[in-house]
Amino acid sequence: MAMNAPTADKFDEMHAPDGSVRPAYREYCQWLSQQDPAQLRRKGAEAESVFRRTGITFNVYGQDDAEERLIPFDMVPRIISGAEWRRVSRGIEQRVRALNAFIHDLYHRQEIIRSGTLPLRLLRNNSVWLPQMVGFTPPGGVYTHIVGVDLVRTGPDEFMVLEDNARTPSGVSYMLENRETMMAMFPELFTRAKVRPISDYPRQLAASLAACAPDCAGPRPTIAVLTPGIFNSAYFEHAFLADQMGAELVEGSDLRVIDGRVQMRTTDGFRPIDVLYRRVDDEYLDPLTFNPKSMLGVPGIFDVYRAGRITIANAPGTGVADDKAIYSFMPEIIQFYTGEQPILPNVQTWRCAEKDSLAYVLENLAELVVKEVHGSGGYGMLIGPTSSRKELETFRAKLLAKPDNYIAQPTLALSTCPIFTSKGLAPRHVDLRPFVLCSPEGVEITPGGLTRVALKKGSLVVNSSQGGGTKDSWVLDD
Amino acid sequence: MTEVHRPMLSRVANGIFWLYRYLERAENTARLLAAGHRMALTRGTDEATQEWRSVLKTLGLIQAYDTHYSNYSGAQVCDFVLRSKNNPRSVLLMFEKARTNARTCRSAITREVWESINEGWMNLNELLSRPVREGNLDMVLGAIRRESTLARGATHGSMLRNEIYAFSRCGTFMERADNTARILDVKYFLLLPSLSYVGTALDTGQWDNVLRSLSGERAYSWLNAGRMDARSIAEFLILDERFPRSLQFCRLAMHENLSALARLRGRTGLPHDALAKVDDLLENRTVDQIFEHGLHEFIVKFIGLNASLADAIAREYRFLA
Numbered sequence: 001m002a003m004n005a006p007t008a009d010k011f012d013e014m015h016a017p018d019g020s021v022r023p024a025y026r027e028y029c030q031w032l033s034q035q036d037p038a039q040l041r042r043k044g045a046e047a048e049s050v051f052r053r054t055g056i057t058f059n060v061y062g063q064d065d066a067e068e069r070l071i072p073f074d075m076v077p078r079i080i081s082g083a084e085w086r087r088v089s090r091g092i093e094q095r096v097r098a099l100n101a102f103i104h105d106l107y108h109r110q111e112i113i114r115s116g117t118l119p120l121r122l123l124r125n126n127s128v129w130l131p132q133m134v135g136f137t138p139p140g141g142v143y144t145h146i147v148g149v150d151l152v153r154t155g156p157d158e159f160m161v162l163e164d165n166a167r168t169p170s171g172v173s174y175m176l177e178n179r180e181t182m183m184a185m186f187p188e189l190f191t192r193a194k195v196r197p198i199s200d201y202p203r204q205l206a207a208s209l210a211a212c213a214p215d216c217a218g219p220r221p222t223i224a225v226l227t228p229g230i231f232n233s234a235y236f237e238h239a240f241l242a243d244q245m246g247a248e249l250v251e252g253s254d255l256r257v258i259d260g261r262v263q264m265r266t267t268d269g270f271r272p273i274d275v276l277y278r279r280v281d282d283e284y285l286d287p288l289t290f291n292p293k294s295m296l297g298v299p300g301i302f303d304v305y306r307a308g309r310i311t312i313a314n315a316p317g318t319g320v321a322d323d324k325a326i327y328s329f330m331p332e333i334i335q336f337y338t339g340e341q342p343i344l345p346n347v348q349t350w351r352c353a354e355k356d357s358l359a360y361v362l363e364n365l366a367e368l369v370v371k372e373v374h375g376s377g378g379y380g381m382l383i384g385p386t387s388s389r390k391e392l393e394t395f396r397a398k399l400l401a402k403p404d405n406y407i408a409q410p411t412l413a414l415s416t417c418p419i420f421t422s423k424g425l426a427p428r429h430v431d432l433r434p435f436v437l438c439s440p441e442g443v444e445i446t447p448g449g450l451t452r453v454a455l456k457k458g459s460l461v462v463n464s465s466q467g468g469g470t471k472d473s474w475v476l477d478d
Numbered sequence: 479m480t481e482v483h484r485p486m487l488s489r490v491a492n493g494i495f496w497l498y499r500y501l502e503r504a505e506n507t508a509r510l511l512a513a514g515h516r517m518a519l520t521r522g523t524d525e526a527t528q529e530w531r532s533v534l535k536t537l538g539l540i541q542a543y544d545t546h547y548s549n550y551s552g553a554q555v556c557d558f559v560l561r562s563k564n565n566p567r568s569v570l571l572m573f574e575k576a577r578t579n580a581r582t583c584r585s586a587i588t589r590e591v592w593e594s595i596n597e598g599w600m601n602l603n604e605l606l607s608r609p610v611r612e613g614n615l616d617m618v619l620g621a622i623r624r625e626s627t628l629a630r631g632a633t634h635g636s637m638l639r640n641e642i643y644a645f646s647r648c649g650t651f652m653e654r655a656d657n658t659a660r661i662l663d664v665k666y667f668l669l670l671p672s673l674s675y676v677g678t679a680l681d682t683g684q685w686d687n688v689l690r691s692l693s694g695e696r697a698y699s700w701l702n703a704g705r706m707d708a709r710s711i712a713e714f715l716i717l718d719e720r721f722p723r724s725l726q727f728c729r730l731a732m733h734e735n736l737s738a739l740a741r742l743r744g745r746t747g748l749p750h751d752a753l754a755k756v757d758d759l760l761e762n763r764t765v766d767q768i769f770e771h772g773l774h775e776f777i778v779k780f781i782g783l784n785a786s787l788a789d790a791i792a793r794e795y796r797f798l799a
Contacts, residue, residue, distance in 0.1 A: 054589070055581070055596050222484075230581050239584035249585040253799060254489050267641065267795035268485035268743050 010413040011155050012427050013078065024081040024476055027193045037424070040075065043185050044420060047073055050184070056177050057236055072469035073178060074419040075185070078430055078451040079193075082478040088151065088159050088434070089445045091344030094334060096147050096436050096443055099166060099321050101337040103143040106320060107133045117332050121353075125404060126326075127374065128319030130282065132289060136306055138315045140212040140440040145277075145313035146205070147436040148172075148449075152347070153415035160347050160412075161330070162431065166321040167314060168279050171450040171470075172435050173237040176201060176244075178450075178472040194477040196447040202244030204437055204444050209245075209275045211439035212311050216261070217274035224248040224264065226255075226278040228296045233465075238279050247277070257300035262310045275311040276301075282316045324373045324407045325351055348410055352403040361408040362399065365392050368408045370399065383460065385411050414460055417471065419453060429454045431462050432473065447475035483641075483742045490583045491645045492797035497579035498633075498649030501595075504572040505626035506657040506692075508619040510536060511556055513691040515615055518552050520683065529687075530555040536664040539565065556615060561606040569622060570606045573599050576629075586642045590632040598625030641742055645795075647735040652788050655728035656781060661691050662715055663777040666708070685711050692723045712773060713765035725780060729753075729760050732787070739795075752790035756783050 014025045021029045048070060051057070057068035080088070105111050106129075112118045123129050148169025150162045179198055183190055206223060213221035227238035229251050242249035254264045255273070263270035278285065284294040289302040304310050320326060326333075328349040334342040350357035350368075361368060370382040382395040399406055416427035434449030451471040452462035462468040514533040518526035530550040534540040537559065546564045547554055561570045577599040580592055602625060610618050630650070637643045665688045685706055689695040698714050698721075719726045732753055740746045759780060768776045792798065 052600065053593055053597050055584075055592065230578065235581070239581070243585040247585075248487060249490075250487065251489065254487050265488045265796055265799065266485035267488050267491050267739075268483070269796075271485065 010429075011153065011158075011415040013153070013415050013417045013430070014076075014425075014427075015418075024079045024084075028077065028079060028189070031189055031192055040420065041422075044075055047075065047181050047185060050181060051177075054177070055236060056174070071174060071464045072455060073181065074453055074455075074469050074471045075182070076418050076420055076425065077182065077472045077474045078417045078432070078453075079474045079476065080432075080448065082476050084157075084159075085447060085475040087157070087343065089447075091159070091161075091342070092149050092434055092436055092445055093443045094338055094340060094343050095149060095161065095164070095330070096144065096438060098330075098334040098337045099147065099164060100142065100144050100438060102333050103166075103315075103318055103321055104137070104141065105337070107317065108135065108137075112333065112336050115336070117336050118326075118329055122323070122325055122329075123320070126320055126323055128282065128317070128323065130317035132302060132306075133315070133317040138212075138305075139214040139308060139311045142212050142313075142438050142440065143315040143318045144321070144438055145209060145212060145315075147438065148433045149436060151344070151432045151434065151449075152412060153430075153432070154413050155415075159344055159432075161344050162347055163324075164321055164327060164330070165433070166318045167281070169433065169435065170234045170237055170279075171433055171452075172201065172446075173240040174470050175435065175446070175448070175450040175473065176240075178470055182472040193474070195474045196477050198446050198448060201435065201446050202241060204446075205241065205277075206245040206247065208437040208439040208441075208444065209277055209311070209313055211441050212313065213274045214308050214311055216272075216309050221274035222248070222272065223275045223277065224250045224273045226250055226252070226276050226280050228252075228280055228284075232279070234279060241277070248273070250276075252280070252294075252296045252298055255298040255301070257298065257304055260304060260307060260309055262298060262301050262304050273310060275313060277313045282319060285312070285316060322374075324349075324371055325353065325404075328407060347412060350408040352399060352406040352408060357408075358399070358403050361406075362396060365396060365399075367411060369411055370395060370406050370408045373405055373407060383411065411460075417451070417453065419455065419469070419471075426457065428457070429460050429462065430471070448473035483744075485743070486586065486641050486645075488796040488798075490586050491641070491795050492792065493579040493583040494586060494642055494645045495649040495652075495791070495797070497576050497583065497595075498646045499653040500572045500576035500579070501626045501629055502650050502653040503657065504569050504576070505623050506654070506661075507537060507559060507569050507572075508622035508626075509693060510661065510691050511559060512616065512619045513687050515552060515556070515619075516690065517684075517687050526550075526552065532664050533559070536660050537567075538660075539567065542566070553609075553612060557609050560610060560618070570602060573602050573622075573625070588632070588636040590636040591629060594625075594629045594632040598629060601625060639738075641739065644735040644738045644742075647731060648739075648791060651728040651731040651735070652784060652791075654723060655725050655732075655784050658692060658715060658723050658725060658728070659777050659781050659784070661688065662712065663774060663781075665691075666712075666773055666777075688715070694721055694723060697721055708773075709765055709769065712768065716768065716776075717760070717763060717765060726760055729756055732756070747794040748790035749787060749794050752783070752787040756780070756787060759783060 014022060016022055051070050051073065057070055102112065106123065113120050144166045146169060148165035150165065151159050152162045153159050176198065209223050210221045223245065225238050225242040225247055227235060227249060239249055248264060250264055255262055256270065258270050261272040262276065263272050280296050283291045284296040286297050286299060286302040287294045288299045305312055328351050330346050331342050350361050352358045352361055366384045368384045372380040414429040417430045418425035419428045430451050430453045432449050432451050435446050437444045451473040452468050453471055454460055454462045455467060455469045510533050514529050517529040527550045530552060531540065534543050534555060539559065542565060543558055558565050559569065561568050577595050580587060580595045584592060601621060605618050605621055633646055686695060688711060689698050692715065694715065698711065702710055714721060716725045718724045719730055721727055736749050736753055740750060
């Protein structure tokens with residue numbers, strides 16, 4: 001994700017063009033002006049050693065021995081005012097409700113296709129569409145229990161949705177740990193600025209998942225987090241969430257289908273699980289139904305699921321909503337299911353599958369960002385303005401060979417927020433991933449989310465796998 | 479406490495059990511090396527070689543060592559035991575395994591325990607990243623002992639007294655009993671020219687070393703005011719229930735923790751039967767009886783029963799699928 005805007009008119013969230021500090025940052029900047037820079041640098045080094053000690057690491061695939069790395073943490077918080085957040089969170093709630101209704105519709109009557117709003121080919125060509133889900137309604141009617149909505153900002157009131165993560169959005173542990181770290185390093189800051197707390201997230205997650213438990217669950221449903229294991233890049237997060245929720249952290253080898261339930265091997269025999277928060281992709285979930293070579297999943301779990309005797313979060317098949325071609329229809333999708341105009345706009349998107357769009361994209365390749373429809377993590381994309389002539393030509397060939405596989409977006413002037421550098425504050429591009437919980441009891445959005453920041457000057461790639469860092473994200477209680 | 483018992487995952491129980499075995503083994507290995515080093519400093523070359531051989535023998539590493547090296551210099555042995563890539567059971571790897579298990583079982587341990595193990599691993603990784611110079615050996619061995627102690631302390635001070643804790647303690651005491659028995663056996667055998675020497679006056683320096691290997695020298699002299707003989711030392715290391723590294727102490731600790739597990743499940747099982755056999759060996763036993771049947775035979779029997787106990791725990795609590 002991300003784009004470049006080597007233009008002067010990008011929006012800085014801390015400073016107005018005249019150099020004055022924007023209202024949300026006033027309290028912080030006042031505090032900052034009273035700090036000794038050398039002291040702050042020391043704190044930065046301290047923070048890094050805290051992350052190492054606590055093991056807040058991620059594994060990078062393809063590196064020697066799946067080395068554990070730190071995600072760089074920047075000490076300058078990203079601050080959002082209460083008013084800004086109210087609008088953003090209304091927009092997110094609207095979007096997530098629409099997403100859920102949309103997925104339900106896709107696997108039932110497909111009204112949106114019948115009405116001609118969404119072309120059928122988008123489903124036909126979709127590898128993450130699961131025919132096995134057709135006609136089935138998950139417990140509680142919830143598909144997207146946990147959603148990460150990636151937002152970018154281009155102006156004072158211009159928050160846009162860049163991507164929906166309706167499968168297994170990650171990063172929430174960094175959101176929580178970043179706050180803990182900031183509070184430990186600068187306690188006095190939190191007595192000055194009124195920052196809305198986020199530490200309740202794990203409890204809310206547990207409650208939200210429990211509210212989606214199947215009918216066969218008791219009054220205190222057993223929740224388990226399914227992880228591929230310690231070599232997975234997000235293992236830290238899986239363990240963190242299980243720990244914080246008081247849930248079990250299970251691997252596929254712990255689970256077996258017995259008596260029509262998914263059960264875990266305990267020291268006192270097998271015990272049923274009611275809700276499985278899986279951090280394993282659909283395709284690996286059940287070797288009997290999906291990838292027969294999967295060692296990560298549970299043979300037969302899909303039958304148990306279809307019988308309504310376990311909740312899988314997020315529901316299998318929700319990946320259709322992560323598709324970037326479908327993303328381009330989100331404004332129509334929101335209108336279709338809510339009858340309202342979208343509060344948060346999409347980023348303008350050209351669908352290369354459409355002839356006119358393809359022509360436009362080929363014509364303007366050097367100014368655009370082109371992404372794979374099923375891609376994620378910032379891989380397999382082209383950032384026109386920063387690519388060489390050769391890269392552009394290679395991509396042009398790919399586009400012509402398989403236009404359906406791509407969408408294109410303008411290179412946005414992403415907002416910046418300052419980071420600490422050895423030479424003082426310097427603006428860097430940021431995005432924001434708020435985390436959203438859905439249950440029959442409602443939609444809950446943790447104030448703020450995870451701010452990812454491109455640490456290299458001018459860079460727009462914020463992904464941690466490609467050198468991005470993170471910041472604590474504040475929503476002010478004002 | 480009206481809460482229904484929610485049994486833990488077997489894979490995690492297994493991970494916890496071994497996590498604490500690795501920590502304990504790393505610590506005892508450091509003790510053994512420290513005693514060996516001390517011995518080598520106060521003795522001639524021949525005796526030092528004997529001493530290092532006995533250390534390797536106690537650790538069950540002598541064959542692995544002999545395939546790679548032909549002499550028994552202290553530096554070589556210490557390097558092999560602590561960090562050599564030729565040694566699949568080096569202290570460094572043990573700590574790494576402990577840390578991997580802690581990661582795997584992260585949600586079963588407290589943040590304090592995790593951090594103490596993770597930090598310990600980081601520190602030792604750093605200390606053992608290059609060969610240990612003799613001048614640094616004591617410092618490094620002290621660090622190994624300290625890291626293990628910190629993890630145990632964090633466990634003691636922060637973990638809920640539940641099933642997880644019981645498995646952690648079982649791991650600790652199984653391993654400790656095994657290590658004490660091995661140290662005693664190898665030393666005893668090695669130090670004696672032949673069995674006919676049993677019970678005769680022995681070199682007090684060497685026995686002092688046995689005690690040091692188990693951090694029992696101070697406690698022993700406090701209890702025995704100057705006496706230094708095989709019988710009273712064996713009595714101390716095997717039967718004294720006040721000494722936390724004695725076989726007796728470990729047995730009682732296993733009782734405590736296996737009883738806790740039985741209370742949680744509402745029934746006893748294979749390990750409780752296996753422990754009863756250890757009871758038969760150690761309960762109401764006198765040191766004279768032990769020497770009468772032979773100390774070595776006694777220890778071999780104990781190590782066997784202890785290993786059966788570990789197997790019984792693994793089977794009863796379904797450690798493996």
